[in-house]
Amino acid sequence: MKADLIIKNIGNLVTMRGDNKPRTKEKMRDIQILKNAYVAIKDGKFVDLGEGFNDKLVDSNTQIHDAKGLTVTPGLIDAHTHLVHGGSRENEFALKLSGVSYLDILKSGGGILSTVKATKNASFDELYEKAKKSLDIMLSYGTTTVEAKSGYGLELDTEIKQLKVAQKLNQDHPVDIVSTFLGAHAIPLEYKDNPDEYVDEVINMLPKIKELKLAEFCDVFCEDNVFSVEQTRRILNEAKKLGFKIKIHADEIVSLGGAELSAQLGAISADHLMAASEKGMEDMAKNNVIANILPGTSFNLMKNYANARKMIDLGVAVSLSTDYNPGSCPTENIQLIMQLGSLGLKMTPSEVLTAVTINAAFAIDKADEVGSIEVGKKADLVIFDAPNIDYIMYHFGINHVYRVYKEGKLVVEKGNVIY
Numbered sequence: 001m002k003a004d005l006i007i008k009n010i011g012n013l014v015t016m017r018g019d020n021k022p023r024t025k026e027k028m029r030d031i032q033i034l035k036n037a038y039v040a041i042k043d044g045k046f047v048d049l050g051e052g053f054n055d056k057l058v059d060s061n062t063q064i065h066d067a068k069g070l071t072v073t074p075g076l077i078d079a080h081t082h083l084v085h086g087g088s089r090e091n092e093f094a095l096k097l098s099g100v101s102y103l104d105i106l107k108s109g110g111g112i113l114s115t116v117k118a119t120k121n122a123s124f125d126e127l128y129e130k131a132k133k134s135l136d137i138m139l140s141y142g143t144t145t146v147e148a149k150s151g152y153g154l155e156l157d158t159e160i161k162q163l164k165v166a167q168k169l170n171q172d173h174p175v176d177i178v179s180t181f182l183g184a185h186a187i188p189l190e191y192k193d194n195p196d197e198y199v200d201e202v203i204n205m206l207p208k209i210k211e212l213k214l215a216e217f218c219d220v221f222c223e224d225n226v227f228s229v230e231q232t233r234r235i236l237n238e239a240k241k242l243g244f245k246i247k248i249h250a251d252e253i254v255s256l257g258g259a260e261l262s263a264q265l266g267a268i269s270a271d272h273l274m275a276a277s278e279k280g281m282e283d284m285a286k287n288n289v290i291a292n293i294l295p296g297t298s299f300n301l302m303k304n305y306a307n308a309r310k311m312i313d314l315g316v317a318v319s320l321s322t323d324y325n326p327g328s329c330p331t332e333n334i335q336l337i338m339q340l341g342s343l344g345l346k347m348t349p350s351e352v353l354t355a356v357t358i359n360a361a362f363a364i365d366k367a368d369e370v371g372s373i374e375v376g377k378k379a380d381l382v383i384f385d386a387p388n389i390d391y392i393m394y395h396f397g398i399n400h401v402y403r404v405y406k407e408g409k410l411v412v413e414k415g416n417v418i419y
């Protein structure tokens, strides 16, 4: 067998090889770096890797690229985004700076509800073009797989429109997209006095989303004055019966018990967790729920950071994601999130890399395909213009990407998308 492409002269090859399960405790720091290494790729997958070079895989058709002694990681995975939406919310920026809270803006009909209006008013093509632009930015920062939620329709047609945009982008764009149905993202104003009726409505939407094969996951924003723990449980139990995998926006602002619920329901991940209780974290550790922490949201809402150190000590597998959305975290930049992972959450660079690769792959149930550089997985990788991994977190606020390869194809060169 001969390779289509060999990337040689890799100064540090961060492979993330290891057990086929989410990494916890010290395993989050064991990222398996090879020095002066190469990777070989055929048909979009890794077929070999190691130190030095492997002549036996080369014939006249094999391309050889030089990584110039730089640092290579698996393609980064953003396991929590609200990729597809209409409009933007800079009109709320001054309010936020003057101290008006995120939940108060939502209560007064702004926040998520104002993006719902903009998303309903946008055409399929407008949503597609806007989300595509964001995906290009994500890719230019090294993200090769994203999760994308609906949740700005709050009625069937617009939820379907959002999910179909994500589906088409998954076909057209190099970045892979995993979709999540988030019909329970806010209570529409017309259901304000009868929120349980909207819960029934979401439950009615589930079989249609399933039938159309538009989402693998179902998620709920479990929060004070949004969906209660009991409402969240009702929706997610119905979703589970239909075969959806489960995620929860849990304990973001108020400590409601979302972390505990995620453990009871066997969620794949609980996300946010800035206000999670210690008992909730222990329950997550026991039930193998991944803590998908979103430090960009803490930064942008000017709130506290989740207690990542405690979670890692308790044996919770931690992943990190952008939460890209027009309100609480308007950034596509996963490297900024990695830097906040260190500077805000006090995670080491090795833990951060685990959190945006293999653990993020488990958080979207795609660890068989992506998240590490191992034979048989998709050849998704990033060459960082950095001499070592610490440098990526240390030199913050810039794009360190030199090149990105998606399934063996060069798609970003010197930070610019070229697919």
Ligand SMILES: N=CN[C@@H](CCC(=O)O)C(=O)O
Binding pocket: 082, 111, 112, 115, 221, 249, 252, 297, 323, 325, 326, 327, 328, 329
């Ligand atoms: N907190 C709930 N949902 C999003 C924010 C959505 C928005 O504000 O538009 C989040 O994960 O932060």
Ligand SMILES: [Zn+2]
Binding pocket: 080, 081, 082, 249, 323, 325
């Ligand atoms: Zn979110």
